Each structure stands twice: as C-alpha cells, then as structure tokens.
Amino acid sequence: MMQESTLKYTAVELSELIKAGQVKVTEALDDVFAVIEKREGLLHCYVTLEKEKAYQQAEELQRKIDRGALVSPLAGVPFAVKDNLCTEGTPTTCSSKILENFVPTYSAEAVKRLQEAGAVIIGKTNMDEFAMGSTTETSYFGVTRNPYDTERVPGGSSGGSAAAVAAGECFAALGSDTGGSIRQPACFCGVTGMKPTYGTVSRYGLVAYGSSLDQIGPLAKDVRDCAAILEVIASHDPKDSTSIARKDTDFTKALGRDIKGMRIGIPRDFFELSQNGSGLDPEVAAAVRGAAGVLEERGAVVEEFDLSLVEYAIPTYYTIAAAEASSNLERFDGVKYGYRVPGHEELHQMYKKTRSQGFGSEVKRRIMLGSFVLSSGYYDAYYLKALRVKALIKKAFDQAFARFDCILGPVAPTTAPRLGESLSDPIRMYLGDIYTISVNLAGLPAISIPCGQDHNGLPIGVQLIGDCYCEKKLLAAAYQYEKSVN
Amino acid sequence: MKQYETVIGLEVHVELATKTKIFCGCSTAFGGAPNSHTCPVCTGMPGSLPVLNRQVVEYALAVGLATNCEIHQYCKFDRKNYFYPDNPQNYQISQLYLPICHDGYVEIETPSGNKKIGIHEIHMEEDAGKLIHDEWEDCSLVDYNRSGVPLIEIVSEPDMRSADEVIAYLEKLRLIIQYLGASDCKLQEGSMRADVNLSVREMGTDGLGTRTEMKNLNSFKAIVRAIDGERARQIELLEEGKSVIQETRRWDDNKEYSYAMRSKEDAQDYRYFPDPDLVPVYISDEWIARVKKAQPELRTEKMARYRKEFDIPDYDIDIITGSKHMADLFEATVAICHQPKKVSNWLMVETLRLLKEKGLEPEDISFSPRHLASLIEMTDAKEINSSVAKEVFAVMFENDTDPVRYVEEHGLKSQSNAGELMQILEKIIAQNPQSVADYRSGKKKAIGYLVGQAMKATAGKADPGLVNRMLGELLS
Numbered sequence: 001m002m003q004e005s006t007l008k009y010t011a012v013e014l015s016e017l018i019k020a021g022q023v024k025v026t027e028a029l030d031d032v033f034a035v036i037e038k039r040e041g042l043l044h045c046y047v048t049l050e051k052e053k054a055y056q057q058a059e060e061l062q063r064k065i066d067r068g069a070l071v072s073p074l075a076g077v078p079f080a081v082k083d084n085l086c087t088e089g090t091p092t093t094c095s096s097k098i099l100e101n102f103v104p105t106y107s108a109e110a111v112k113r114l115q116e117a118g119a120v121i122i123g124k125t126n127m128d129e130f131a132m133g134s135t136t137e138t139s140y141f142g143v144t145r146n147p148y149d150t151e152r153v154p155g156g157s158s159g160g161s162a163a164a165v166a167a168g169e170c171f172a173a174l175g176s177d178t179g180g181s182i183r184q185p186a187c188f189c190g191v192t193g194m195k196p197t198y199g200t201v202s203r204y205g206l207v208a209y210g211s212s213l214d215q216i217g218p219l220a221k222d223v224r225d226c227a228a229i230l231e232v233i234a235s236h237d238p239k240d241s242t243s244i245a246r247k248d249t250d251f252t253k254a255l256g257r258d259i260k261g262m263r264i265g266i267p268r269d270f271f272e273l274s275q276n277g278s279g280l281d282p283e284v285a286a287a288v289r290g291a292a293g294v295l296e297e298r299g300a301v302v303e304e305f306d307l308s309l310v311e312y313a314i315p316t317y318y319t320i321a322a323a324e325a326s327s328n329l330e331r332f333d334g335v336k337y338g339y340r341v342p343g344h345e346e347l348h349q350m351y352k353k354t355r356s357q358g359f360g361s362e363v364k365r366r367i368m369l370g371s372f373v374l375s376s377g378y379y380d381a382y383y384l385k386a387l388r389v390k391a392l393i394k395k396a397f398d399q400a401f402a403r404f405d406c407i408l409g410p411v412a413p414t415t416a417p418r419l420g421e422s423l424s425d426p427i428r429m430y431l432g433d434i435y436t437i438s439v440n441l442a443g444l445p446a447i448s449i450p451c452g453q454d455h456n457g458l459p460i461g462v463q464l465i466g467d468c469y470c471e472k473k474l475l476a477a478a479y480q481y482e483k484s485v486n
Numbered sequence: 487m488k489q490y491e492t493v494i495g496l497e498v499h500v501e502l503a504t505k506t507k508i509f510c511g512c513s514t515a516f517g518g519a520p521n522s523h524t525c526p527v528c529t530g531m532p533g534s535l536p537v538l539n540r541q542v543v544e545y546a547l548a549v550g551l552a553t554n555c556e557i558h559q560y561c562k563f564d565r566k567n568y569f570y571p572d573n574p575q576n577y578q579i580s581q582l583y584l585p586i587c588h589d590g591y592v593e594i595e596t597p598s599g600n601k602k603i604g605i606h607e608i609h610m611e612e613d614a615g616k617l618i619h620d621e622w623e624d625c626s627l628v629d630y631n632r633s634g635v636p637l638i639e640i641v642s643e644p645d646m647r648s649a650d651e652v653i654a655y656l657e658k659l660r661l662i663i664q665y666l667g668a669s670d671c672k673l674q675e676g677s678m679r680a681d682v683n684l685s686v687r688e689m690g691t692d693g694l695g696t697r698t699e700m701k702n703l704n705s706f707k708a709i710v711r712a713i714d715g716e717r718a719r720q721i722e723l724l725e726e727g728k729s730v731i732q733e734t735r736r737w738d739d740n741k742e743y744s745y746a747m748r749s750k751e752d753a754q755d756y757r758y759f760p761d762p763d764l765v766p767v768y769i770s771d772e773w774i775a776r777v778k779k780a781q782p783e784l785r786t787e788k789m790a791r792y793r794k795e796f797d798i799p800d801y802d803i804d805i806i807t808g809s810k811h812m813a814d815l816f817e818a819t820v821a822i823c824h825q826p827k828k829v830s831n832w833l834m835v836e837t838l839r840l841l842k843e844k845g846l847e848p849e850d851i852s853f854s855p856r857h858l859a860s861l862i863e864m865t866d867a868k869e870i871n872s873s874v875a876k877e878v879f880a881v882m883f884e885n886d887t888d889p890v891r892y893v894e895e896h897g898l899k900s901q902s903n904a905g906e907l908m909q910i911l912e913k914i915i916a917q918n919p920q921s922v923a924d925y926r927s928g929k930k931k932a933i934g935y936l937v938g939q940a941m942k943a944t945a946g947k948a949d950p951g952l953v954n955r956m957l958g959e960l961l962s
Binding site: 085086092094099102104105106108203204205206207208210211212238239240241242323324326327330331332333335336337347348351371374375376379383 | 526529530531532533534535536537538565567569571574575576577628755757758759762763764765
C-alpha cells in the first residue's frame with residue numbers, strides 16, 4: 001500500500017508522530033527527497049545537498065528516539081540551513097565564488113543546537129551572495145525560483161530556505177535576517193518566518209554581513225513550528241559578546257495565550273509611501289488591513305498612529321550595513337581559504353584579482369559604498385549620522401511601544417517580482433525593504449505570516465513587530481490569527 | 487650652524503602577560519610549532535567572533551593607574567582596516583575613539599632635576615601574526631601563533647628632548663610594568679617595542695618641526711643610535727635648505743642608517759569604526775578601586791623598604807630593584823637563608839659579571855632562590871671554599887643545577903679532616919722522591935703529578951686547591 005506523504009504535517013506534528021513510533025525518520029526523509037528529486041532541478045533551493053549524511057544521521061537519531069533518549073519537539077525533523085551558517089564538514093559558501101570550496105571545521109552555535117535537538121540537516125540553501133540582495137538572484141550558483149510561480153523570485157536573501165519550506169523540500173529551515181532576509185522571502189513564498197530580538201540567537205558561525213543587524217531565525221510552515229525552533233536555537237552563548245542571557249525563551253508557552261485587549265498599532269506612514277517610489281500595492285494593503293480586522297475580532301484593540309522617520313530607514317540601513325560589510329568581508333582575500341586567483345601574483349595584485357573575480361557585482365557595490373562612508377572625511381557625514389538616525393528610529397519605536405503591544409504592517413510593498421526585474425534597478429530593490437529594515441535597526445523581533453494571495457495567486461504576508469524581548473506577544477497574536485483563518 | 491633642539495615622542499607597544507589571547511582562548515606562550523596556538527577566531531575564519539579577555543582590561547587599567555592616567559570608564563574597541571596577510575581578518579581590533587587610559591604622566595630623573603613625561607593615551611589592541619619567507623620554495627608563509635596576543639600601546643606626548651630622556655622614560659615604564667606583573671617587557675623578544683617620533687627645531691622656538699616615525703628598534707642601544715642618526719639627518723636637511731618629509735622610516739641597526747618605508751601621502755586610510763562584534767567595556771568605580779588596591783609594591787616603595795629592612799648599600803638597592811625579577815630573586819633567597827648582605831654580593835658581583843659576559847639581561851636569570859641559598863649555606867659552613875663556590879655558581883647560573891648535588895658528585899667538598907689529608911700527603915711525598923726533587927729544583931710543574939696522586943688517593947674527594955696549597959707548604 002502506498003503510504004501517505006508525511007509532508008502534510010508541520011515539523012512539530014511530524015516529530016510527535018516519529019516519537020510515537022508511527023513514522024520513521026527515514027520515511028520523512030524519503031518524502032522530502034522525493035520532492036527534491038521532482039522539483040529541485042527547476043527550483044534550485046539548495047547549494048549543497050547531503051543525502052547520504054542525512055540518512056546516516058537519521059538512523060542514529062532513530063535509535064536515540066526509540067530508546068527514549070531524544071524527546072525534543074524537533075526530534076527527527078528534516079531541516080535545511082541557509083548557506084551562510086557554518087556546518088562542520090559541509091561546504092559553507094554564502095552563495096559566493098570566493099567561498100566555493102570552503103569547508104568549516106566548526107558549526108554555527110544555532111546549527112549545533114538544532115542538531116542536538118535531533119534535527120536532520122539535509123542541505124545548505126541558496127541565498128543572495130553574502131545575504132546581500134532581496135531576490136536570491138545575486139547567488140553565484142544561480143537563481144532560486146518561487147514555488148508558487150517559477151517565473152518569479154522567492155525573495156531574499158534567505159530565498160532558498162523559504163522556497164524549500166514552501167515546496168516541501170524540507171520541513172523547516174534556518175535563515176538569517178539583516179534587513180528583512182527571513183521575513184520577506186517567507187512572505188513571497190507563503191511561509192512563516194521570524195526574526196528574534198537582536199542577541200537572542202548566537203551569531204557564532206554565522207558569516208557576518210552587518211554584524212550589528214544580523215540575527216538568525218526560523219522559516220517554517222506555521223507559527224507553532226517557528227516558536228519551537230526559536231526555543232531550540234535561542235541561547236546565551238559566551239562565544240558571542242552580543243548574545244543576551246534571557247530567561248524567557250520558552251516561546252511555545254505563549255501560543256495559547258489570549259489576545260483580548262492586546263493593543264495593536266498600525267503605522268499610517270506604512271500605507272502612505274507611494275511618493276518615494278516604493279508604492280504599496282493596493283491588494284497587499286487590503287490583505288494586511290484584513291489581517292488586522294481578524295485580530296480585532298479576536299479581541300485586540302487596533303489603532304492607527306504615526307511612527308515617523310520611516311523614510312530615513314533605508315539610507316540609514318544601507319550606510320550601516322554596507323560599512324560593516326566592507327570590513328567583515330575583508331577576510332576573504334585568497335590568503336587563508338576560499339578562492340584565490342590562479343598563478344603567481346604579487347601580493348596586492350593577488351588581493352585585487354581574487355576579490356574582483358571572487359565577489360559578484362552587488363557585493364562589490366556594497367563594499368565600495370561601505371568603504372566610502374567609513375573613509376576619512378566622510379565618516380562623520382555618513383556613518384556617524386546614520387548611527388544617530390538609528391538611535392532616533394529606536395526612540396520612535398520606544399514611543400510606539402509605550403502605547404502598543406505590537407505594530408502591524410506589510411512585509412513588502414508588493415508580492416514576488418518576476419525574475420530579473422529587480423536587479424536592473426537596485427535602488428527600487430532597496431526601497432522594497434522599507435517595512436523590514438527599521439526592525440533590524442532597532443533590534444526588534446518581528447514575524448511574517450501569510451495573510452492571503454493576490455489576483456495572480458501569489459502569497460501576501462503580514463508583519464507583526466514587537467518591542468525588544470516581546471516575542472511572546474507576537475507569537476500569541478500570530479497564533480490566534482493563524483487559528484482564526486485556517 | 488644654528489642650535490637645534492630635538493623633540494621626541496614615543497609609541498611603546500607592550501605585550502601583556504595574560505595566559506590566553508585577547509579575543510580567544512588560545513595560548514600566548516612564546517614559540518610552539520607554527521599555527522599550533524590558533525583557532526577559528528585568531529585565524530579570521532568566517533563566522534568566528536571575538537570575546538574580550540577581561541585580564542587584558544585589568545592589566546591596561548593597572549598600567550594606566552600606575553602612570554597617573556585618567557580612565558575612560560566607558561571604552562570601546564574599533565576596527566583598523568588594512569590588508570596584509572599577517573592580519574587574518576584584514577582589520578586589527580584596536581581602540582581609536584575611546585582608549586581605556588588618557589592624560590597621564592611618568593616622572594623621570596634628569597641632570598637638571600625631575601621631569602614629567604606626559605602620556606597622551608594607552609589603548610588595548612591585538613598583535614598580528616608573523617610572515618616567514620621560504621627561500622627554498624620561494625613563497626611566503628604565515629604563522630598566526632602571535633595573532634591575537636594582547637598588547638597595550640602607550641603613546642607619550644612629545645615631551646622628551648634627548649636620547650637620555652628617552653631611555654630614562656623607557657626604563658621607568660619598563661620597571662612600572664614589570665613591577666605590576668603586566669608584562670616582562672623584553673625588547674629583544676619583542677614583548678616591548680618602541681617607535682620613535684622625532685623632529686628638530688631651532689633652539690628657543692616653540693612650534694614643532696615636521697616629524698618622522700622610526701620603527702624596528704630592538705634594543706636601548708639601537709634606540710640611542712637611531713635618535714642620534716635621525717637628529718643628524720634632519721638637521722643636515724634643514725641646513726641644506728631642504729625640508730623634512732613626514733614619513734615612517736625603518737632603522738637598520740647594522741648599517742646605522744634608516745630608510746623611508748612610506749610617506750604621509752601614501753598613508754593608508756584605516757577606515758576606523760567601532761567593532762560591532764564587541765560590546766562597550768564599562769569600568770566601574772569599584773573595579774578601579776579594586777585594581778588600585780591590588781597594586782603591588784612599585785620600585786620607589788620597594789627601595790624605601792629595602793633601606794629599612796636590609797643592611798645593604800644604596801648602590802646595591804638601586805641595582806637590585808632595577809629589575810623586578812632580580813628583586814624577587816633577592817627577596818626569595820633572603821627569605822630562605824636570612825643573609826641579605828651575602829645574597830646581594832652574589833647578585834652584585836658574580837651574577838652581574840656573568841650576565842655581562844653572556845650578553846644577558848637580569849630578566850634572563852634562571853637559577854632558583856633555593857639553590858643560591860644552598861650555595862651560601864655551604865660556604866658559611868665552610869663545606870666549600872670561595873673559589874669552589876664561584877665555580878659551582880657558574881654552573882648553577884648556566885642551568886640552575888642544585889649546588890649541593892653538584893658539590894657531592896664532583897667531590898668538591900673541602901676535606902674537613904685536615905689531619906687525615908696531611909697523612910695522605912706525607913705518604914705521597916715519601917713515595918715520590920723524584921717528583922719532590924724536581925719540584926725543589928725549580929720544576930714547579932712537578933707538583934701537578936703529586937696533586938693527581940693525592941686526588942687518586944682520596945678518590946677525588948679532596949679539594950684540589952687545598953691539596954695544592956698544603957703540598958706547597960709541605961715542600962717549601
């Protein structure tokens with residue numbers, strides 16, 4: 001008898017069935033690899049697949065689960081990991097030519113925690129090169145296609161992770177979010193993605209893009225999976241000085257919470273942005289307002305307000321992120337690991353040619369931008385000014401959170417654009433990040449959940465933003481919403 | 487010719503004595519196979535992150551407080567960006583905007599009285615790796631064992647006017663830091679390095695001339711020669727109507743000449759900015775108070791205490807406390823044998839002689855207090871005579887040999903029973919009439935044979951010097 005596919009289950013459901021002895025870990029892998037067999041050729045979610053290793057891991061995990069030594073909510077679940085998270089013994093390329101042959105000798109702390117919880121890591125997902133981009137088109141290894149419409153982008157930079165979850169090429173995935181890189185692809189691919197408060201997940205082993213903005217988070221099938229994954233990967237890691245000791249990381253506890261009386265603010269500014277070219281799509285606006293209505297029905301108090309400073313977020317973000325990136329990416333020089341230009345070269349020629357050939361054009365654009373804003377004579381005018389605006393943006397959010405428990409808004413101004421549409425106009429692509437990047441600048445947690453489709457059947461997402469350390473409020477609201485619409 | 491005044495400021499790098507590196511847990515031990523003291527952090531691997539070693543802050547704070555500095559109680563680390571293979575991330579983590587210490591001074595003695603040399607700032611930073619050129623393979627290799635070793639850079643004000651003042655300042659700094667236990671400050675091994683910023687100006691004028699920065703100065707002597715050389719070079723330029731170019735120069739102590747490394751024009755833009763991987767360091771009042779309280783006895787206090795506690799000349803006190811290591815050795819030895827005068831004598835005479843002979847520094851003394859005390863006890867008990875003691879000391883100086891065992895094994899103990907030895911010698915004289923006759927007829931070398939016979943008869947236990955002397959007396 002042909003068995004029913006396990007792919008209809010969420011990660012948490014699957015793990016429960018595995019622990020109950022009703023599904024074998026290898027059966028879940030079989031289902032995932034069957035989809036990969038069928039769709040990966042076109043979708044290209046992965047840079048590296050480790051099928052053999054996955055089955056080896058599965059057997060080991062099955063033994064542990066069978067003797068009751070592994071009871072985590074993620075035990076036995078096939079996972080994908082974004083290719084900027086170091087994985088011991090498995091290539092970690094950041095979708096860049098310069099790291100094409102790089103195999104780390106250590107795993108990122110978040111990956112380690114996931115593995116200790118019994119997840120099976122089946123491969124490394126495609127991304128925008130060094131997480132720079134919003135479409136996964138800047139990958140050296142080629143584009144990833146959106147499972148909803150393969151002529152469209154999956155979003156980025158965690159596009160491979162989002163598409164893999166949406167297509168059933170894994171049950172859940174890890175991504176990283178510097179300016180929206182988890183939430184926006186989750187939105188474009190119709191899955192749930194969450195960026196926690198800065199410092200909640202250790203950045204150790206995450207190849208840095210903008211260190212002060214980068215956070216690792218889950219992309220999953222639903223809110224419960226997101227909460228369960230975040231609970232596993234959140235930790236106070238002494239190897240990361242910016243990691244925070246939190247006692248409230250039992251995120252799944254928040255899921256059943258009532259949201260009666262929860263105060264939700266909708267920034268009027270988010271809906272009035274057409275003058276600077278970002279142009280919020282009316283279908284997106286309607287779906288987002290619809291989601292607010294659902295929460296209102298569940299007892300939340302929804303109110304509009306002026307957040308202010310929204311239009312400054314983009315220049316501020318691109319100044320700070322590019323400055324940090326220009327320095328973070330200096331280590332890729334052909335000396336110690338990764339790509340080096342062939343033949344004998346004088347040192348500075350070697351540096352120049354290696355980096356010119358090893359990096360793609362979007363990465364080079366941001367390195368040049370970042371080097372410029374840090375250079376002597378411009379530091380005060382650009383970098384320092386951006387830091388000051390960053391502090392003001394944080395203040396604007398502080399004021400908002402004095403009134404509201406959550407802020408609700410769009411994730412992106414439009415649904416997924418067509419392949420090739422964005423790269424021809426980088427400024428337009430940057431403007432698409434308008435709703436997500438201020439969250440990173442302020443270090444806040446935010447979640448992106450599906451809230452409908454446009455007339456083309458493309459997913460639309462709604463974003464809930466919380467104050468620092470208020471993930472539980474977001475999860476409670478998101479879970480209530482999800483329950484109401486399903 | 488016009489009269490010129492030299493204006494000098496120093497940038498002194500000091501390697502701190504922490505067991506582990508500044509941003510990771512790797513060992514700071516000197517030597518070791520290339521890249522054996524490394525990890526993903528100090529080799530700049532992707533995804534690795536720095537975590538500050540608090541002992542580094544503790545040491546920097548101790549040095550700052552001992553040099554009368556103000557403390558930035560909120561301080562930060564910045565990235566200094568430049569590409570070079572010894573620098574694995576291609577940026578060095580240092581402090582530019584908020585260095586831990588600033589606006590301090592140390593006092594030096596000059597012929598015209600005491601003088602304060604201002605300290606502009608002290609900042610913490612990481613050391614770089616080492617490039618090795620492999621002539622055989624014609625390639626460069628890099629060893630990251632030193633990468634991430636903690637340093638402090640002490641930047642002085644341009645307050646020094648001569649090589650003598652520079653040396654006095656460096657000696658003073660070295661002693662303070664050694665006494666604090668923050669570093670061993672060995673110039674030759676590079677745990678203390680000084681770059682000299684020097685300009686000249688016409689005597690009596692106020693403005694500063696264009697300065698040059700001199701690097702690669704590995705000893706106090708090299709520093710003196712480099713200052714004299716650079717002063718002469720700059721004056722010559724000015725006298726010829728040319729101008730001094732602001733540049734970094736490398737001193738070649740063998741050729742006693744410096745050559746330009748890079749000028750101000752091609753100075754790099756380091757694009758400093760606060761390191762986002764590290765959090766700001768908050769130094770509380772309590773922390774400062776604790777470091778102050780834990781400050782060990784510094785040299786001036788130690789000198790005063792020696793004058794009170796030990797009956798030794800001021801000259802000895804000056805020499806002994808001139809090195810923390812020697813002072814520690816002195817006190818530890820005195821604690822065992824309670825003979826300050828004798829311990830001081832061993833240090834002042836034989837130790838200094840051997841150090842000079844071997845071209846070593848007091849910090850290189852390796853014999854233990856226990857062994858020096860034993861040697862003194864043996865001489866006191868007349869178990870060995872003074873010439874034997876010197877011979878034993880030389881061996882002990884070399885490899886910390888236990889003097890008691892050495893004397894035992896080499897039969898150097900003075901023959902305590904003089905009567906017994908006398909009998910043996912008389913017997914030998916009676917048995918060797920030919921040698922006795924030779925000696926008496928002026929062939930003084932003949933005594934050697936008799937000494938040899940005596941050593942043989944005593945199975946090597948006699949003191950050859952004593953035997954020689956006694957035979958001489960018996961035969962005269």
